[in-house]
Amino acid sequence: MRARPLWFNFQFFTAPLRWRGIIFILGDAAGRHEAPMKSPLFPVTLAFCVGILLSGRLSSPIPQLCLATLALLLLMWLLWLRKKTRLCFGVALLTFLSLGTLWPPIHEASFQSNHLRTLVQSGKIDLAEPCRITGICSKSSVQRGGIGEQVELEVEQIENRYSRFSTRGKIRLALYYKKANHDRENSDAPRGQDLLNSTKGVDATNGSTQAAPAHPVLAAGDRIEVFANLTKPKNFNNPGQFDYVSYLERQGVFLVGTIKNDLLITKLATGQGSFLIRPIWKLRAALLDKLNAGFTASEEVKAALRALLLGEKQGLNSSVEKSFQATGIYHVLVISGQHVAVMAAFFFGLFKLLHLPKGASVPSTMLALVVYCLITEAQPSVVRATLMSCLFLIGLSFDRDRNLLNSLSTAAVALLLVDPFWLFDPGFQLSFLAVLSIALIGLPLLRYTTQPYRKALWQIEEDSLDAQFSARMADFRIALRMKIEWLGTQWKLSSFNLNRHVIILPLKVGLHLADVLLISVSIQLVFFVLMILYFHRVSLISILLNVLVVPLVGLIVPVGFLFLLLAFIFPMVSLLGGKLCAWLTYNLLLLVQYFASPSWGNYRVPTPPAWLVILYFLSLSLFLVFSHKKMFSAWCAGVATLALMLLLVDPFNPTFVPNHLQVTFLDVRQGDSIFLQFHDKANMLIDGGGLLGRSFGEDFSEESFDVGEQVVSPFLWSLGLKALDGVVLTHAHHDHMAGLYSILDNFRVSEIWLGQNPYTLEYVRLLKEAIRKGVILRHYGSGDQVLFHGGQMMFLNPDKDHSPSSL
Template sequence: MKLPVLWIVSALAAGILLAGPGPAMPSMRPMVWLALAVAALLVSLVFLLRRSTPMAWVLGLLSWVFLGALAARLEQVAIPLNHVSVLLGAGRLDTSEALRYRGRLREDPIQIPGGLRCDVDLEEVEVGGAPIDVSGGLRLNYFRSETAATEQEPELLPILRAGDRVEALLRARAPRNYGNPGAFDTRTYLARQNIHLTGSLRSAALLTKVGEPPPSLAHRVARVRGRLLAQMDALFAAAPDRAAVLRAMLLGDRTFIDHQRALAFQKSAAYHVLVIAGLHVGALTGFVLWAGKRLRLSLIARTAVTLMALAAYVAVVEDRPPILRAALMATTLLCGWLFYRKIELLNTLALAALVLLAARPSALADPSFLLSFLTIGTIGALAVPWIDRSSAPYLHALEHLADGTRDAGHPPRPMPFRLDARAAPQWPAPRLPARLAARASSFVILPCRGALRLWEVFLLSATIQLGMLPLLAYYFHRVSLTGPLANIPAVALTGLIVPLGFVTLGASLLWAPLGSALARPLGALVGALVASVEWFSRWHWGSYRIPGPPWMLLFAFLIVVILMAVAARASRKGWQLVLAAPLGLLALGIAVYPFAPDLARGKLEVTVLDVGQGDAILTAFPDGTTMLVDAGGVPGMRGVQRVGGARASFDIGEEVVSPYLWHRGLKRLDVVAVTHAHQDHLGGVYAVLENFRVRELWVGRDVSRPAYRAVLEAAQARGVRVVHHIRGEQFSWDGASGRVLWPDSSAETDSAKNNDSLVLRLEHGRVALLLPGDIEAPVERTLAARGDTLAAEFLKVAHHGSKTSTSAEWLVRVGPRLAVISASENNPFGQPHADVLERLRSAGVRVLRTDRDGAVTALSDGQTLRIHSFVESRQ
């Protein structure tokens, strides 16, 4: 068997999927899986002694399946009883109140835009004046106040280093996932980083240093990382944008990469150069080996120095799956090289996966893990065989070109090329000066070798893009057509930036002038990288967003890729040609998503999304026409979250609304309606315009506010028709109709007001639904006094349940059976207000809340109204 470890890790992964994570087999305890694994192994040995090798292999692999299940179950039951997640589940911690947490800093405080971030390994928490031993991780953020004296406030923060024992008084909560189908699992993502509570300090005085115990080795390494980050910022103080790129490429800190730059890397499929992985490890390994050879170190010494450099690199950038995978593979290859053994790339990859999955089985569900291994797996399974049979023989034919005695050692196919390359210099040589004539063969060899290497880089890039296509489409909803070309300069420049970056950092620590001198060419290389990436990102239709493909399509694609890999490794050209057609069709299906959206045809749907303290409502009409009413946002944010460069700390439109729409299979929206120009309704609209093909943008009263004008300009730039709607206008799609009840004028005002909201009443048969935006009691009274038809079975409660809206008189006129309130959990505005909840209860209205029930969907066939929530559907 040529790839034994690949079979073993596949069996281990199957066992992990069989037993967890999840409640698939809750009754199977770890000892049961261990007994099954031992039994399978013993039976396998019996067959092996009887020389029945195939059955021995099958049972041996089955034992690995059971071992994978055992590892998964052990990881699930290994959570200590004093872990914060256990205490929260048992109700022993009241996170609605500020508590005093104590623990040790995991690393130096990290600079983030506008403040600092600290990760604390918890030791105890004070509850009711009594300390409780606790384990787990706390991430606390401190944002400097805009109104405070910026020169004085940082002095209140204690000087902290990794390993210091600190005490923080704050209200910390478990990370919350947005309650929408397709939402990103923030809680699991942070748990993989050993973060189980998050919170923000109201004042720097609430964080104190209570001790400086001796730092552990991990803390010392974290301090080195903090020092390197600070040194990077100092070297490029005049060019913080380049410092941000280098922080990401060298040390894995992407905090200061602004949105526009990150988007350019994503569009050109070059974002991987900002994520430390195999490319970076390969560049560093190659440089250290090259330097060792130049210094005439022995093979053993070069290998030892390289392994030490790799160990230091992994320690400094932390234990992320891509870097660990790359380091383990590099270590295996180096050890094989030391013993003059050629190592099979796929076996090396499988060995790295085996080690990582055995240590942390839950990594199998980590997109970073999957993408990292898929990338190298594609190279080993497809790119390497294709290169071996395309350019490699011709590159080999260029070696020792003048030595005719070596011709017999070359296969027939590249021999004409070798003979032509040998004969080509004979014509120009007599016509060149003596110095150049002696090097005439170089004028042939170097261009040929360069062209063949360029072909290899392109083939590698194209193969990687093909292999990553399904997961990039599924997890990140992006297809990049420029990736194979954009990655040629990106990969080449990264190979120079990584080693030069570490040399520069090291030199600056030893002698500042030398570091400053090396920083100039390093900055130029980073500038070239950014320029090339941004140039490719500007190609029209070079990149676009799509819904994630169905699992069956992904599975079919994987099967065909495996068959193609088998054919490529076996040199079955005919089979490769046969498989190329289905592979191309499946890739096309993933890239264009030709499937219909997941909509209830013939019915009117209104889904109020969970977007925190904001509004976003998807409306689907019986004929499939779609309308998004608002797109959420962060209350109090100034300006549009994604206009003008730097990205807001969190973009609701990109991170919450768009994933839900992609989950529904939507690529286009017929209408996006903005009720009014407050940020909690408007903030996510820019991302929606950017990610989807929108036909019309509906607005009510015009506002001179810059954020609102920027959204209108973005819509017009994308060919979206901007339509102003005022009271009395109507619309209809396939039997479902709508009427605009407010505002009564579209005249421009200086500022956005709740009472300028676009109010829509939808009707399908006997069922009506009312979407009043954020109107308050004065507009409610005006609408009631004008005699408009307001009756509706479904009411989206105005202004997130504020006490200034949803008066008793309004509820009498509307007469809803169901009301939905869109508000964030424990929001600082106290919404929904207790008075509003009481008025709704007194009116006999069933109330659902997005902070508790998640997304709420109302579905009507014109006769009845059915309601379900995201939380309810998961129970």
């Protein structure tokens, strides 16, 4: 009997490529159920994670925790010597629980006294004055609209008039480009048009535009000295907000600031950095240049390719990002485990085609994956997938068992030992839970559905192998051979192999698509809840859309990289591949934008009750653990299904204090936004805030940061709201109006109250959007009185005789 080819394990390009996971494990692991007892590292990792979660709630000093952990280690060693295996395993869980509790304070204490984080927390750096910073640029990306660059600087020294520190850590800086003056074409522009122009890169005060240079001012590896105004990053202080400060700290960024002019930058040297990272920076820059120059496509397609291949998302159009988010497949735009898995299969297959022996192809693939991880800036999901891929390849090299849960656990512990606070990062959770759902739900599903048929197709011409299969699969093989022979008779073809391919190939494609669908279902059982918790999104179409998108991205990524590499050697040959890759990406964008409509089951939901989330995950976990007990597992499955339906439908009433008028002033930075909750559950939102157009110093750029979507809406969702009884626009200035577009998209608004506002383009667009959604528009002026849910509203402005732009 012929041995199964290694290529089958990878199922190159056509296997279920989702998901932050390792596609080639499916070929081996799907045929067996990986129970937790066969994966001893999995419960140990869970204990370590629980310890990290408990660390913030315990006040025990570090010495006591160290003594407890050492005592447990000693007890575990003694039990191991006495061969008390079960008891030793239980003590091992307690040991890792204790170690997890101990690790965050150890990590906090590991920062040296001169580290930037320590200096910032201690207040030793005076941020009231501009600072002179010396360091190496590790990242520079041009912002949308060409208004400037966002720079990350590895700090070596920071000083101002009072102090000087040699330090380590990152600072994120916003460099604004110089302005180019021009005469205003329309001096009679209506009042409010100036501020509208500022969102389009035109300065409102002097009619200037941003003069973006042909190439970025700074590049990775530049050692510079710069004067900048620095500040600590800040969160929006409203319930339900994203913890932006903690996110930056996990990226190693502890200060943000602005550079008002590139004249404040002095380049001291280029090509700096460690001897290992310098080639990576140069290679990434070269690949970006080749992609921009070698792919003849629209800027929208190029931006999508930069995101798909290199993780460069700065040039993405906001409407494209929203489409991917709405359809639940944003994961393909960020470099994740799916991309690493595809590249692993690509590199391994390439080295096999070059006839490299296994002893050379495996380490070469591992080296290529590490380089790819560094080129794409080594995000946690990419590091996790790279570690798992390398573990798989090592097991492949030594013909050892390749256990998905063990490799996942090893990758998780490795990352958490570096920084235990990654456990609280949404990306980390999504990445690891995706692979966990594949291991615990997806692979058993494949085992009982598609895998028997896949195995039955192997060497279908050998009737002597039928006895090795079950009766049902043996009958399936016999029926296929009869169909192949009948086809040969009808078409008068003597070649059995040709007839076999005509029958078998469509079956294999169908099985691969079924694999993608089943894996997508298993992941969505977890992702539906996480997407609701973190992003308040539900995309019912995402399950089916992944069947189309995942194989497509699995083709775009390796083909794009292959022709990017060929561009350095055979530029003319790479043009053909570039056109193919651009065409595939263009169709990907069309597909996503078509299914982004709410009519395809894409909608927003408020924050669910905590007890419902706990009930769902508890019942799902009990179902997986006790799946061998039919009655109990059926009850658990029913409870989990009911909980999931409640999460998707959200039939719960908003939270409010009865018989009281609540007024909440939201933190929206620029402008105002005020929320009123009346005694009879009615509500009203006054203004929606809005950032000024040319501000991206804290990553809050008008192009990429929507106050209505990311500040006001999360607060309303945290109250359980899905509808607003009234919205008031006090005046049609950008910093009061810009957030209302997302409010109209995310909530059912009954009516909008307006004053006498100038009909600027931005204001007219808001009115058209409200009319399109069936919102009632009401205009009020001085002296009007309205009874609104038991409250008497009196309007003081504007006077009805003239039209100032405020109520």
